[in-house]
Amino acid sequence: MEQQEYAIGATRVAAGRTDGRKGGVGATDAAVAVREAARPGGAADGAPDAVPPTRADAGQALDPELSPDPGLLRLAHWFAAATPGTADDLCAASFGLYPARHFGAPADPAAGAPADPDVSWWHGPTAHASASRRTREAQDSRGEGALRRARLDEAALPVVRSGAKPGRPGRHRRPERAQPGVRLAQDRSVPEGVAQNAAELPGAERRIAARLLLAHPLVTASGPHADGFPLIRRHRDWLTERFDTLLGYRLVVGPWHARLCKAGLGPGGARRLENPATGTPFTPAAYGQLALALALLVDAPEQLPYRRLLDAMRAAAPELAAAPADTTAALAALSSWQVLGDLPEDPADGAFVLTVDRELARAVPAGPPALADGPADLIRRACEAEPATAVRRLLAETPAVLAADLPEDRRTWLHEHRLSGPAALAEFLGLETELRAEGVALLDPAEELTDLALPGTGTLARAALLLVERLVEEVRPLPGEAVEGDVPVADALIDGVLGDIADDHALPARYLADRTALRRDALDLLHRLGLITPTPRTTWRLRPPAARYAPAPDLRPAPGNGRHSRPHA
Template identity: 35%
Template sequence: MRVISMPHGTTIQHETAERRLAARILLANPVLTLHRHPDDLAVVRRHSAALRSTFAKLLSYHLIVETSFARLVKTPPSPDSPLRPVQRGDSPFFTPQTYALFSLACAALLTPGTGEWLLISSLVEQIRADAASAGVELRNTPAENRRLVQAVGLLIDWGVLTETDGSLSAWSERHEEGVLQIHRPLLPHVLPRPLRNVASLADLAAQLPSGGSEPRRSLRRRLVENPLVKREELPEDERDVLSRERSELTRLLEEHFGLTLEVRAEGALAYDTEGTLSDVAYPGPGTVRQAALLLTDALTDLGRPTAGHHAPGTGADVPGLMTPWDTVRSELDTLASRHARAWAGAYVADPARLQKEVVALLESMSLARSLPEGLVLHAAAARYRPEPHAQPTRAARRLGDARPDRAGAPSEALFTESFLGEAL
């Protein structure tokens, strides 16, 4: 048999690309199991030593890799990060009660004497008993039962539980019994840290690690985790790192995570040209995303802000465009009427719901902030304005959206001008 050797450089490039792919897989899916993600887990295990070092050194993340699972434990988000509640499919976002039920479900599975297999009804009974002991009110109502199903369902999604006979949905809808298999090796690592000796939120806060002492790591985390890093919200030491070490930041983010760094006067973002890393697609298909994109364009046309524009009442150092709520509602109504045939009827018929979800999407992307007197658009919202004479990017075509936008366009250089400067 003849062996064909490959150039040494090609092998190194392949290893680097595969290691970067493994890091991206973990950022998008912090819990991988052999049962649900066999190919992804194989890539992560192949590069586990390098990945542990990379995540610890660059982001202060802790990576656990075993034969049957991998778990990336992230640090707590910064206080100014946008809220990202858990959501399973089209179900409602997790509420504080749902998170409490999730923790109770983990505790129930760790109860001494619990075997590898468990009836769904037995798990629910244990959760209810633990809730009563902990003083957590858990009523037998349809709303509470839906939250309970969401909490247990997340454990199934993550591979901690496997439906082997029957299903959680069948139990929820018709109370048909089902059997769950427990993934014992993964279970202790589901929660980022044990909740022993925690009697209050203050106790929990005291146990959380603080990453603020190392500005390089904390800035890298912001850029990797957040859709937009606002300059006015950065501590002075992180602002200094962004200014002085921009080239090194650019190299590290691209080399290890495949992210492109873009820096402007109002802030910075590290975006993914492949469009596969984020859990929130924007711009993208669907009524809410389309309405959000068109609304920001309409409000920018009305306000005509320029570089250095600041929203009144938010402080001289906060860039943005303030629009009263009446105007926001009026513009959305106009858009809904204009696109009534293309948009989902439920949103066209319920303007209040459309506005609520559009604003929530923009806030989750750090592109807007709600105030009592109106909506404040950040200057970075101008980044997504249409360019009528440009060609669609590959990312836009992949989303099925013929409208070109600069969100998917690769950045070949670092920008220090305003987000608004180029868009207008």
């Protein structure tokens, strides 16, 4: 079975593409570099530096059956020494297991200017949720964690729509016009009415499979997305060709799992990994524990006592000792990827046995650091690609691509292919194209091909939406006003708006007691969606796509009522 080999004696490294394109680490065909066993702690000839030697603590010997992979052990040291942001970028570069992220609701041309691709996001149509009056019963039914009006009349502020859609069909599909009686035989992942006729079924299946892989790059036959695995297997040749042609991604489909090897997103563009159980972001130490555990699991026995794994991790790299919470988070992530079986709720005593899937453990790394001089070099190599491939990757993975953010060669390609380039991806993934003067966004009206949603459910998502719409109303440039992309936002304005939100809405106790936490979490969510960005001087700048979520500007002067005002018709 074709898979990345990380067993003892071999380590995969990235190689150039035969067609001349650069796909980045994890997106190219791989060559095998044999590890030199005669040089303990050393790297193969030509490697940039040596793998840190494995050694044991005093009184603790190395486990002869658990020998760590040198490339992953080297990666573990890089993680542990990195800053939080660099560790996130390094995770995307080495594993490529991040989900795609897209805006949901399309802009409504009736709510603003026509949908002209030369119109700025600042002045174009918006996707703002219209105001609607809710009864007290409806307010009470939203639950304890919902955001609601507390001190002002509830009709005075637009009600934020929830991202959840009750009764919607299953995940990872584009809404289709229903035709009664049409159904994919023996496939529960496609509901009745997903295609107009039998001739369209292969196209609908391929779109579902492509969306699933882009949202979840590692899909197994027994995991949470098992319903979509038969579609991936059925269309693997077509999917392999399309992912390679459009995005330079390598797709490996085996009997029991499918792995889409994504490239990195470059410095500052990565998605942070979070503890699946608590949602706590990974620290560099947690990333280090993840790579260290993986270095041992790629050739571990299928049944491995939990305590034995912890002892082997300490013996292999005692200098990487981390807090128990970091180790727990690392093993929880491996369990969510099904490298490890289910973990007990309280693993403190260690009296249980882990089930190890070596095949999935070897599929997790998208590209080892064998050719890289260090973390920064690996992050750079992982996102290298020709302009067309690089821009299409950004369109497929990120909420919006702004021309001002791109290097000259990629900006030129986007300008020359602003219609055909996004259209090919939109057709492939079932998305809608939104062209604006500043750039392009691929939208997912089903709000499924994303890990973050705005509007969204929960207090934080609603508070963040209120914050961004009010900031846009305050600082949006007027038509004809010279503006180069982002608009600065004063800290005092952010604090004032958040204070109004806290005063006007019933927030959870932790946000009422800690306004700093509200500011931090709301700005973090908007930053991850690409709607606001920090500056080196710790201030913030509002990005043009943020105007999608604000009410359409009323540029007409308000009728006056003074003695010299013209009567209003």
